[in-house]
Amino acid sequence: MDQLVRIIAKEAPIKAIAISATGLVERSRAIHNTWPVATAALGRLLMAASMIGATLKENDGSVTLRIRGSGPLGSLTAVSDSMGNVRGYVQNPAVDVPRKAKGKLDVGAAVGSEGNLTVIRDLGLKEPYIGSVQLVGGEIAEDIAAYYAESEQVPTACALGVLIEPDQRVRTAGGYLIQLLPGADDEIISAIERGVARLGAVSAKLDQGIGPLELLKMVLSDFELEVLDRAPVEYRCYCSTERVSRALISMGRDELTALIQEQGRAELTCQFCDRVYRFSPDQLRKLLEEASS
Numbered sequence: 001m002d003q004l005v006r007i008i009a010k011e012a013p014i015k016a017i018a019i020s021a022t023g024l025v026e027r028s029r030a031i032h033n034t035w036p037v038a039t040a041a042l043g044r045l046l047m048a049a050s051m052i053g054a055t056l057k058e059n060d061g062s063v064t065l066r067i068r069g070s071g072p073l074g075s076l077t078a079v080s081d082s083m084g085n086v087r088g089y090v091q092n093p094a095v096d097v098p099r100k101a102k103g104k105l106d107v108g109a110a111v112g113s114e115g116n117l118t119v120i121r122d123l124g125l126k127e128p129y130i131g132s133v134q135l136v137g138g139e140i141a142e143d144i145a146a147y148y149a150e151s152e153q154v155p156t157a158c159a160l161g162v163l164i165e166p167d168q169r170v171r172t173a174g175g176y177l178i179q180l181l182p183g184a185d186d187e188i189i190s191a192i193e194r195g196v197a198r199l200g201a202v203s204a205k206l207d208q209g210i211g212p213l214e215l216l217k218m219v220l221s222d223f224e225l226e227v228l229d230r231a232p233v234e235y236r237c238y239c240s241t242e243r244v245s246r247a248l249i250s251m252g253r254d255e256l257t258a259l260i261q262e263q264g265r266a267e268l269t270c271q272f273c274d275r276v277y278r279f280s281p282d283q284l285r286k287l288l289e290e291a292s293s
Contacts, residue, residue: 004054004084005212005230009223012188013181016220017051018212019174019233024050024086025162026170027235031274034093036164037110038073042090043173044107044140044160045078049088050233051177052144053080056123064120069138071112072097079272085236087272105164111138117147141175148179155180155189157196157219161203172206176215195219237273244268244277248284249291256288 002023008015025043028034034042045065053063059082067076074091097109113135121129131151136142141160148156160175178192199205199218210218217225248256248266259266266279279287 002233003212003230004050004233005216006054006228007213007216007220007225008228009220010226012223013183014178014188014192014220014223015181016176016178016216017054018176018216019047019051019084020206020212021047021050021173021175021233022170024233024235025173028088029168029170031235031272032089032093034090035096036168037097037105037107038090038093038095039164039168039170040105040162041073041107041111041140042076042078042088042093043162043170044175045076046086046088046235047160047173047175048140048144048158048177049078049080050084050086051175052119053082053086054084054231054233056082056121058082058123060124062122064118064122066118066120067111067115067135067138067140067143068118069112069115069135071108071110071138073110073112076111081236081238084231084233086233087235087237089271107140108138111135111140113138117143119147119151144177155184157192159196159199159202161201161206163203163207172203174206174212174215175202176212176219178216178219191222192219195221237270237275239270239273239275239277241277244270245279245287248279248287251291253288253291256284256291260284260288 002021006017029039049065061082063080065078072095076090078088080086100106115135118132133147136146141158144158145156148154157178162173163171165171268277
Protein backbone atom coordinates (compact mmCIF):
# COMPACT_ATOMS: atom_id res chain seq x y z
CA MET A 1 0.00 0.00 0.00
CA ASP A 2 1.25 3.45 -0.90
CA GLN A 3 1.74 5.62 2.15
CA LEU A 4 3.31 8.72 3.63
CA VAL A 5 5.24 8.72 6.90
CA ARG A 6 6.00 11.95 8.78
CA ILE A 7 8.58 12.19 11.55
CA ILE A 8 10.48 14.68 13.68
CA ALA A 9 13.77 14.26 15.49
CA LYS A 10 13.22 14.28 19.25
CA GLU A 11 16.25 16.37 20.19
CA ALA A 12 17.18 18.09 16.94
CA PRO A 13 15.43 20.69 14.73
CA ILE A 14 14.61 18.25 11.94
CA LYS A 15 11.35 17.27 10.29
CA ALA A 16 10.99 14.77 7.48
CA ILE A 17 8.48 12.94 5.34
CA ALA A 18 8.90 9.87 3.16
CA ILE A 19 6.68 8.12 0.65
CA SER A 20 6.18 4.72 -0.92
CA ALA A 21 4.29 5.24 -4.16
CA THR A 22 4.64 2.30 -6.52
CA GLY A 23 0.89 1.98 -6.99
CA LEU A 24 0.13 5.63 -7.69
CA VAL A 25 3.04 6.02 -10.12
CA GLU A 26 1.94 2.86 -11.94
CA ARG A 27 -1.61 4.24 -12.06
CA SER A 28 -0.26 7.43 -13.63
CA ARG A 29 1.70 5.39 -16.19
CA ALA A 30 -1.36 3.36 -17.14
CA ILE A 31 -3.59 6.43 -17.51
CA HIS A 32 -1.19 8.47 -19.62
CA ASN A 33 0.57 5.56 -21.38
CA THR A 34 3.95 7.09 -20.59
CA TRP A 35 7.23 5.72 -21.87
CA PRO A 36 9.82 4.81 -19.19
CA VAL A 37 11.67 8.13 -18.87
CA ALA A 38 8.36 10.03 -18.82
CA THR A 39 7.04 7.59 -16.18
CA ALA A 40 10.10 8.25 -14.02
CA ALA A 41 9.97 12.03 -14.44
CA LEU A 42 6.24 12.38 -13.78
CA GLY A 43 6.47 9.83 -10.96
CA ARG A 44 9.14 11.87 -9.21
CA LEU A 45 7.10 15.05 -9.53
CA LEU A 46 3.95 13.32 -8.26
CA MET A 47 5.80 12.05 -5.18
CA ALA A 48 7.29 15.47 -4.46
CA ALA A 49 3.85 17.07 -4.76
CA SER A 50 2.34 14.43 -2.46
CA MET A 51 4.92 15.03 0.27
CA ILE A 52 4.61 18.80 0.04
CA GLY A 53 0.80 18.67 -0.08
CA ALA A 54 0.65 16.51 3.02
CA THR A 55 2.40 19.25 5.01
CA LEU A 56 -0.43 21.74 4.40
CA LYS A 57 -2.42 22.67 7.49
CA GLU A 58 -5.51 23.68 5.52
CA ASN A 59 -7.84 20.73 4.91
CA ASP A 60 -9.04 22.09 1.58
CA GLY A 61 -5.61 23.33 0.47
CA SER A 62 -3.69 22.11 -2.54
CA VAL A 63 -0.20 22.28 -4.00
CA THR A 64 0.63 22.40 -7.70
CA LEU A 65 4.14 21.69 -8.98
CA ARG A 66 4.80 22.68 -12.58
CA ILE A 67 8.03 22.15 -14.48
CA ARG A 68 8.65 23.76 -17.83
CA GLY A 69 11.98 22.44 -19.06
CA SER A 70 14.00 22.61 -22.24
CA GLY A 71 13.92 18.84 -22.77
CA PRO A 72 11.62 16.80 -25.02
CA LEU A 73 9.09 16.00 -22.26
CA GLY A 74 7.82 19.59 -22.36
CA SER A 75 5.86 20.66 -19.30
CA LEU A 76 5.00 18.42 -16.33
CA THR A 77 2.31 19.13 -13.76
CA ALA A 78 1.42 17.46 -10.46
CA VAL A 79 -1.33 18.52 -8.06
CA SER A 80 -1.75 17.27 -4.49
CA ASP A 81 -4.49 17.74 -1.95
CA SER A 82 -3.72 18.25 1.74
CA MET A 83 -3.81 14.49 2.35
CA GLY A 84 -1.10 13.77 -0.23
CA ASN A 85 -3.38 12.33 -2.91
CA VAL A 86 -2.07 13.39 -6.29
CA ARG A 87 -2.83 13.67 -9.98
CA GLY A 88 -0.72 14.92 -12.85
CA TYR A 89 0.26 14.78 -16.50
CA VAL A 90 3.19 15.26 -18.84
CA GLN A 91 2.95 17.16 -22.10
CA ASN A 92 4.82 14.60 -24.20
CA PRO A 93 4.45 11.11 -22.68
CA ALA A 94 6.00 9.18 -25.61
CA VAL A 95 9.60 10.36 -25.24
CA ASP A 96 12.86 8.42 -25.17
CA VAL A 97 16.43 9.65 -24.63
CA PRO A 98 19.76 7.80 -24.50
CA ARG A 99 20.36 6.01 -21.21
CA LYS A 100 23.08 6.93 -18.75
CA ALA A 101 25.71 4.53 -17.44
CA LYS A 102 24.45 1.08 -16.38
CA GLY A 103 21.23 1.65 -18.31
CA LYS A 104 19.82 4.25 -15.95
CA LEU A 105 17.08 6.53 -17.22
CA ASP A 106 18.30 10.07 -17.93
CA VAL A 107 15.46 12.09 -16.42
CA GLY A 108 17.57 15.26 -16.45
CA ALA A 109 18.04 15.09 -20.22
CA ALA A 110 14.35 14.37 -20.79
CA VAL A 111 13.20 17.26 -18.57
CA GLY A 112 16.01 19.61 -19.60
CA SER A 113 18.47 21.55 -17.48
CA GLU A 114 17.04 24.92 -18.52
CA GLY A 115 13.61 26.08 -17.48
CA ASN A 116 11.81 26.61 -14.21
CA LEU A 117 9.99 24.91 -11.37
CA THR A 118 6.89 26.70 -10.11
CA VAL A 119 5.20 25.86 -6.81
CA ILE A 120 1.64 27.08 -6.29
CA ARG A 121 0.11 26.76 -2.82
CA ASP A 122 -3.65 27.32 -2.74
CA LEU A 123 -4.56 27.80 0.90
CA GLY A 124 -8.12 28.90 0.30
CA LEU A 125 -7.21 32.58 0.42
CA LYS A 126 -8.02 35.17 -2.21
CA GLU A 127 -4.71 34.63 -3.99
CA PRO A 128 -2.49 31.53 -3.98
CA TYR A 129 1.15 31.68 -2.97
CA ILE A 130 3.39 31.26 -6.02
CA GLY A 131 7.14 30.69 -6.00
CA SER A 132 9.40 29.88 -8.92
CA VAL A 133 13.07 28.96 -9.36
CA GLN A 134 15.32 28.05 -12.26
CA LEU A 135 15.93 24.36 -12.78
CA VAL A 136 19.21 23.06 -11.40
CA GLY A 137 19.50 20.01 -13.59
CA GLY A 138 16.05 18.63 -14.31
CA GLU A 139 16.45 15.58 -12.09
CA ILE A 140 13.54 16.97 -10.01
CA ALA A 141 14.74 16.00 -6.50
CA GLU A 142 17.60 18.49 -6.60
CA ASP A 143 15.26 21.05 -8.14
CA ILE A 144 12.84 20.64 -5.21
CA ALA A 145 15.73 21.12 -2.76
CA ALA A 146 16.84 24.22 -4.67
CA TYR A 147 13.32 25.64 -4.53
CA TYR A 148 13.19 25.36 -0.75
CA ALA A 149 16.66 26.82 -0.34
CA GLU A 150 16.06 29.78 -2.66
CA SER A 151 12.38 30.55 -2.27
CA GLU A 152 11.69 29.61 1.34
CA GLN A 153 15.21 29.61 2.88
CA VAL A 154 14.71 26.10 4.26
CA PRO A 155 17.72 23.76 3.92
CA THR A 156 16.31 20.59 2.39
CA ALA A 157 17.50 17.16 1.32
CA CYS A 158 15.29 15.42 -1.23
CA ALA A 159 15.62 12.03 -2.92
CA LEU A 160 13.16 10.48 -5.37
CA GLY A 161 13.41 7.17 -7.17
CA VAL A 162 11.36 5.26 -9.76
CA LEU A 163 12.42 1.87 -11.11
CA ILE A 164 10.85 0.52 -14.31
CA GLU A 165 10.36 -3.14 -15.27
CA PRO A 166 11.37 -4.37 -18.77
CA ASP A 167 7.66 -4.42 -19.69
CA GLN A 168 7.50 -0.68 -18.77
CA ARG A 169 5.44 -1.16 -15.60
CA VAL A 170 6.59 0.53 -12.41
CA ARG A 171 8.68 -1.80 -10.27
CA THR A 172 9.03 0.48 -7.26
CA ALA A 173 8.79 4.18 -6.43
CA GLY A 174 9.45 6.26 -3.33
CA GLY A 175 11.53 8.99 -1.77
CA TYR A 176 12.00 11.39 1.12
CA LEU A 177 12.08 15.07 2.01
CA ILE A 178 14.18 16.13 5.03
CA GLN A 179 14.19 19.71 6.26
CA LEU A 180 16.10 21.65 8.90
CA LEU A 181 14.18 23.87 11.26
CA PRO A 182 15.58 27.08 12.79
CA GLY A 183 18.41 26.35 15.20
CA ALA A 184 20.13 23.60 13.21
CA ASP A 185 23.92 23.88 13.52
CA ASP A 186 26.77 22.63 11.33
CA GLU A 187 27.05 19.38 13.27
CA ILE A 188 23.45 18.48 12.49
CA ILE A 189 23.90 19.43 8.84
CA SER A 190 27.00 17.25 8.60
CA ALA A 191 25.19 14.31 10.21
CA ILE A 192 22.40 14.52 7.63
CA GLU A 193 24.88 14.82 4.78
CA ARG A 194 26.65 11.68 6.02
CA GLY A 195 23.32 9.90 6.23
CA VAL A 196 22.36 10.86 2.68
CA ALA A 197 25.72 9.62 1.39
CA ARG A 198 25.46 6.42 3.45
CA LEU A 199 22.02 5.59 2.04
CA GLY A 200 23.10 6.18 -1.56
CA ALA A 201 20.61 5.87 -4.42
CA VAL A 202 17.13 5.69 -2.97
CA SER A 203 15.89 3.51 -5.86
CA ALA A 204 18.36 0.77 -4.93
CA LYS A 205 17.08 0.69 -1.35
CA LEU A 206 13.48 0.67 -2.53
CA ASP A 207 14.30 -2.30 -4.73
CA GLN A 208 15.48 -4.14 -1.62
CA GLY A 209 12.03 -3.74 -0.09
CA ILE A 210 12.95 -0.95 2.31
CA GLY A 211 9.92 1.14 3.28
CA PRO A 212 9.57 4.90 3.80
CA LEU A 213 10.13 4.88 7.57
CA GLU A 214 13.21 2.69 7.17
CA LEU A 215 14.59 5.12 4.59
CA LEU A 216 14.34 7.95 7.11
CA LYS A 217 15.84 5.84 9.89
CA MET A 218 18.82 5.02 7.67
CA VAL A 219 19.47 8.64 6.69
CA LEU A 220 18.81 9.98 10.19
CA SER A 221 20.46 7.16 12.14
CA ASP A 222 22.33 9.69 14.30
CA PHE A 223 19.03 10.98 15.71
CA GLU A 224 16.17 9.59 17.76
CA LEU A 225 13.01 9.87 15.71
CA GLU A 226 9.34 10.24 16.59
CA VAL A 227 6.71 9.11 14.09
CA LEU A 228 3.97 11.73 13.82
CA ASP A 229 1.66 9.84 11.50
CA ARG A 230 1.28 7.41 8.63
CA ALA A 231 -1.35 7.88 5.95
CA PRO A 232 -2.34 6.08 2.75
CA VAL A 233 -2.05 8.01 -0.52
CA GLU A 234 -3.25 7.35 -4.04
CA TYR A 235 -3.54 8.77 -7.53
CA ARG A 236 -6.84 10.61 -7.26
CA CYS A 237 -8.58 12.83 -9.77
CA TYR A 238 -11.45 15.05 -8.69
CA CYS A 239 -13.03 15.56 -12.11
CA SER A 240 -16.78 15.02 -12.48
CA THR A 241 -19.64 15.82 -14.82
CA GLU A 242 -20.60 18.69 -12.52
CA ARG A 243 -17.11 20.22 -12.64
CA VAL A 244 -16.90 19.91 -16.42
CA SER A 245 -20.38 21.40 -16.74
CA ARG A 246 -19.31 24.41 -14.66
CA ALA A 247 -16.27 24.81 -16.91
CA LEU A 248 -18.53 24.90 -19.97
CA ILE A 249 -20.85 27.41 -18.32
CA SER A 250 -17.86 29.59 -17.46
CA MET A 251 -17.15 29.90 -21.20
CA GLY A 252 -20.03 32.35 -21.35
CA ARG A 253 -23.20 32.56 -23.41
CA ASP A 254 -21.58 33.64 -26.69
CA GLU A 255 -18.97 30.87 -26.79
CA LEU A 256 -21.48 28.22 -25.75
CA THR A 257 -23.88 29.40 -28.45
CA ALA A 258 -21.11 29.20 -31.04
CA LEU A 259 -20.18 25.70 -29.84
CA ILE A 260 -23.77 24.50 -30.24
CA GLN A 261 -24.14 26.08 -33.67
CA GLU A 262 -20.80 24.89 -35.04
CA GLN A 263 -20.44 21.44 -33.47
CA GLY A 264 -23.79 20.58 -31.95
CA ARG A 265 -22.20 18.53 -29.19
CA ALA A 266 -19.10 18.63 -27.00
CA GLU A 267 -16.47 16.08 -26.00
CA LEU A 268 -13.96 17.00 -23.30
CA THR A 269 -11.14 14.86 -21.93
CA CYS A 270 -9.74 15.32 -18.42
CA GLN A 271 -6.02 15.98 -18.71
CA PHE A 272 -5.36 14.26 -15.37
CA CYS A 273 -7.21 10.95 -15.79
CA ASP A 274 -8.15 10.86 -19.50
CA ARG A 275 -11.83 10.38 -18.69
CA VAL A 276 -13.99 11.59 -21.57
CA TYR A 277 -17.11 13.68 -20.93
CA ARG A 278 -19.66 13.89 -23.74
CA PHE A 279 -22.46 16.44 -23.89
CA SER A 280 -25.43 16.09 -26.23
CA PRO A 281 -27.08 19.08 -27.94
CA ASP A 282 -29.90 19.02 -25.35
CA GLN A 283 -27.39 19.02 -22.49
CA LEU A 284 -25.50 21.94 -24.02
CA ARG A 285 -28.70 23.92 -24.46
CA LYS A 286 -29.49 23.42 -20.76
CA LEU A 287 -26.04 24.68 -19.88
CA LEU A 288 -26.63 27.66 -22.17
CA GLU A 289 -29.81 28.47 -20.24
CA GLU A 290 -27.81 28.43 -17.00
CA ALA A 291 -25.10 30.62 -18.52
CA SER A 292 -27.72 33.07 -19.75
CA SER A 293 -29.41 33.30 -16.35
